[in-house]
Amino acid sequence: MSAVxxxxxxxxxxRGKVATDRAKAERKLGWxxxxxxxxxxxxxxxxxxxxxxxxxxxxxxxxxxxxxxWVGLDNYGRVLSSSLWWSDVWHTLLIAVCSxxxxxxxxxxxxxxxxxxxxxxxxxxxxxxxxxGIVTVVAAFAWRFAWAKAVGGFVPKALGMxxxxxxxxxxxxxxxxxxxxxxxxTTPFMALLLLAGLTLVPEELLExxxxxxxxxxxxxxxxxxxxxxxxxxxxxxFRALDAIRIFDSVFIISNGxxxxxxxxxxxxxxxxxxxxxxxxxxxxxxxxFILVALVAFLFIKGFGTSLAQQRGET
Amino acid sequence: MTQxxxxxxxxxxxxxxxxxxxALFPVFWIVMLSLxxxxxxxxxxxxxxKWSFESYKGIFKQAVFTDALRNSIGIALIATVIAxxxxxxxxxxxxxxxxxxxTLILTMALAIAMFPPISIVGPLYNMWRNLGLFDTWPGLxxxxxxxxLPLAIYTLSAFFREIPWELEQAAQIDGATPWQAFTKVIAxxxxxxxxxxxxxxxxxxxxDFVFAVSLTSTTAAQTVPAAISQFPGASQFQQPTGSIAAAxxxxxxxxxxxxxxxxxxxxxxxxxxxxxG
Numbered sequence: 001m002s003a004v005x006x007x008x009x010x011x012x013x014x015r016g017k018v019a020t021d022r023a024k025a026e027r028k029l030g031w032x033x034x035x036x037x038x039x040x041x042x043x044x045x046x047x048x049x050x051x052x053x054x055x056x057x058x059x060x061x062x063x064x065x066x067x068x069x070w071v072g073l074d075n076y077g078r079v080l081s082s083s084l085w086w087s088d089v090w091h092t093l094l095i096a097v098c099s100x101x102x103x104x105x106x107x108x109x110x111x112x113x114x115x116x117x118x119x120x121x122x123x124x125x126x127x128x129x130x131x132x133g134i135v136t137v138v139a140a141f142a143w144r145f146a147w148a149k150a151v152g153g154f155v156p157k158a159l160g161m162x163x164x165x166x167x168x169x170x171x172x173x174x175x176x177x178x179x180x181x182x183x184x185x186t187t188p189f190m191a192l193l194l195l196a197g198l199t200l201v202p203e204e205l206l207e208x209x210x211x212x213x214x215x216x217x218x219x220x221x222x223x224x225x226x227x228x229x230x231x232x233x234x235x236x237x238f239r240a241l242d243a244i245r246i247f248d249s250v251f252i253i254s255n256g257x258x259x260x261x262x263x264x265x266x267x268x269x270x271x272x273x274x275x276x277x278x279x280x281x282x283x284x285x286x287x288x289f290i291l292v293a294l295v296a297f298l299f300i301k302g303f304g305t306s307l308a309q310q311r312g313e314t
Numbered sequence: 315m316t317q318x319x320x321x322x323x324x325x326x327x328x329x330x331x332x333x334x335x336x337a338l339f340p341v342f343w344i345v346m347l348s349l350x351x352x353x354x355x356x357x358x359x360x361x362x363x364k365w366s367f368e369s370y371k372g373i374f375k376q377a378v379f380t381d382a383l384r385n386s387i388g389i390a391l392i393a394t395v396i397a398x399x400x401x402x403x404x405x406x407x408x409x410x411x412x413x414x415x416x417t418l419i420l421t422m423a424l425a426i427a428m429f430p431p432i433s434i435v436g437p438l439y440n441m442w443r444n445l446g447l448f449d450t451w452p453g454l455x456x457x458x459x460x461x462x463l464p465l466a467i468y469t470l471s472a473f474f475r476e477i478p479w480e481l482e483q484a485a486q487i488d489g490a491t492p493w494q495a496f497t498k499v500i501a502x503x504x505x506x507x508x509x510x511x512x513x514x515x516x517x518x519x520x521x522d523f524v525f526a527v528s529l530t531s532t533t534a535a536q537t538v539p540a541a542i543s544q545f546p547g548a549s550q551f552q553q554p555t556g557s558i559a560a561a562x563x564x565x566x567x568x569x570x571x572x573x574x575x576x577x578x579x580x581x582x583x584x585x586x587x588x589x590x591g
Contacts, residue, residue: 022492023412029492030413037404037463038419044460045426048437055437062440113329118322120330126577127337133569133580134341135521137539138562142344151555152356154343184340189584196585238428245430248523252543265432265524272436273528281436289433296428 049289055282062276075283084267085284089291092263095175095250096243099182103239104232106183107190114191115198132188140252143181147173166253171260174253178261181249186242190235197231198224233303240299244292264288341566348559355555369556370564379561381533382541386565389451389537390519393458398512400459401466402504406496408467409474410482423464431461435528442529449530454537457525462515469514472586473507474500510583513576517569538565 056075060068079085114124131139149156149164156165165173201224209219225232247265254261262270268288272281343360350357351364373379408416438457439448447453477500485499486492526540533541542561545554573580 025492026411027413030407030411031415033403033407033411034415034419037400037467038422040400040456040460041422041426041463044438044456045429045434048434048441051437051441052433055440110333113326113333117330118326120326122577124330124333125581126573127334129573129577129580130341130570131337133517133521133573135523135539135562135565135569137523137542138344138566139340141542141558141562142340145347145555145559146340146343149358151553152358154358154360157358184336188337192581192584195581199585241428245432247432248539251523251527265430268432269435269524269528272439278436278440285433285436288430292428292430 049286052282052285052289055278056286058279060278060282062278068279071279075279076287078280079283079287084262085264085287088262088264088267091261092244092246092265095178095182095246095263096240098175099179099186100236100239100243102179102183103187103190104236106187107194107235110187110191111194111198114195128188128191131185132192134185136185136248137252139185140181140249143177143184143249144253147177168254168258168260174258174261178250178253181253182243182246185249186239190239193235193238194228194231197228197235200231201227233299237296237299237303241292241296244295245288264291344559344562344566348556348563350556352556356553369560373557373560373564376557377533378536378541378545379538379557382536382538383564385451385533385535386520386537386539389454389458389535390516392451393455393462393519394512394516396455397459397462397466397515398508401463401470401511402508404463405467405470405474406500406504409471410479410500411492420467423467426461427464427468429461431457431524435524438525439528449532449535451535453529454522454525454535457529458519458522462518465518466511466515469511469583469586470504470507473510474504476507477503506579507583507586510576510579513572513580514583517572520565520569 057070057072058068059071059074110128114121114128117124144153144166145151146153147155148166149161150166155161156163163170165177168174205223205227206219209223214222245265246263247269250261250263250266251269254266264284265288268281268284271277271284275281346360346362347355348369349365349367350362350369351366352368354362354364357363404419407413408419434457442448442453447456481499481503482495485495490498521539522537523539523543526537527543530536530540538561542558542565545557545561
């Protein structure tokens with residue numbers, strides 16, 4: 001009632017006083033509401049990471065829990081000087097780069113179909129979401145069973161292959177299957193991130209270009225791609241970081257033991273949980289963390305301006 | 315004119331067809347595999363020559379699978395509820411309130427979203443064993459809710475920003491406290507966004523393999539993805555292909571149901587978090 005009766009002249013003075021009280025209450029409420037989430041995130045990620053750093057400086061073996069000794073950077077020296085670590089880094093990057101590049105191309109196509117299709121958009125979006133939602137282990141098994149000659153997969157039979165493409169003696173085919181699995185599973189996610197960018201491209205601009213005689217190909221490269229560059233970069237960054245952590249599908253497709261297909265996450269897992277070597281395994285964990293941080297840093301540094309632009313717009 | 319229209323329709327029909335086949339074929343294949351009679355599993359045919367439900371009957375008799383299914387459902391639901399409650403509180407604050415430290419919280423959430431889970435599996439394994447959380451439900455619920463909080467906070471704050479400010483102000487002018495404005499006015503408006511976020515969080519928890527395979531060891535807490543990867547064959551010399559295929563189809567059913575019913579929401583949720591994050 002009083003709010004209605006207020007004269008326009010009196011309002012600013014009153015609001016100023018209320019604002020300070022409100023600002024205090026607001027700040028307190030803000031912190032209170034964020035506190036639980038922040039505490040959980042710190043306790044379950046920051047603390048274990050620091051703990052991993054500490055463990056990586058010890059010679060710690062879970063089979064002999066009382067024999068921990070301080071060895072400094074020894075574990076890092078051992079990991080970084082082993083050819084195993086570097087070949088696993090290479091495997092990981094190979095899978096990540098191949099799958100992300102293919103996903104970007106297919107994802108763009110899928111995003112355009114989802115955005116522009118004259119009919120059946122609901123059907124397309126629903127079908128595309130199934131690979132996104134499906135359990136990665138299930139996807140990996142589906143692809144493994146389709147390709148493995150040993151368990152009667154139909155693909156080797158259909159392609160007339162005389163060998164088992166999943167056998168460790170055929171690394172090229174091992175990679176083909178892993179990359180196909182990754183591409184199938186994550187292209188829809190890529191496409192949805194790109195779709196978000198596509199919807200921001202103003203229709204009038206495309207229409208104007210069409211009237212001026214630009215072909216569909218020109219409109220795509222000259223208008224759509226430059227305008228959705230921030231979305232492309234975000235999608236690439238998210239997928240790249242995700243691809244470097246690849247674990248589930250490789251674990252299933254390589255059946256847990258194919259040195260030619262071992263990625264850094266599998267190496268860390270094996271050191272920690274099979275060999276129970278907490279010190280060495282933690283050093284691997286910390287190095288993976290650094291690898292991911294490095295890629296994220298290079299990405300954000302390299303394309304920082306476009307990301308900042310996007311943030312400014314929204 | 316009509317000819318151009320006809321060719322466009324033909325073009326889109328084939329584009330749609332390619333997308334649908336690309337997306338569904340591997341699912342179709344694993345369903346076919348699960349319906350093969352155990353004696354014909356390794357015959358390399360796409361369509362079963364002899365249909366049977368033997369594989370399904372088999373897995374529902376095994377405690378390894380039925381317990382895992384129970385664990386998967388329980389753990390994913392509890393993790394979803396907790397993550398969504400904590401994230402809603404934080405997202406409300408981040409979207410609506412002014413307080414120092416906002417950027418820090420958003421940066422931290424983003425850093426965790428990009429975080430490699432394998433980096434904390436080792437320390438968690440050790441900590442959980444000391445704390446008695448190894449191979450228990452909370453032992454998986456805690457990492458799941460943590461790793462889904464960033465996604466949930468980003469998605470929810472994107473949705474919360476869309477809610478009209480004026481309504482909250484109107485409630486406060488009518489005498490509501492900020493807390494009342496939250497529970498009475500904003501919460502009902504935010505429900506669709508919260509629901510969407512819950513779906514995304516559930517999919518993450520339902521999907522996880524790294525934590526499940528590292529932090530559990532028995533049927534007490536093992537979830538389906540971890541259990542499938544360790545399925546024993548019916549005998550030492552028999553591949554558990556049929557059981558794995560059947561179990562795979564069973565865990566895919568909830569995902570397909572969610573996608574069928576909530577396709578619009580999932581798309582909205584994923585794109586909202588991406589653009590406005």
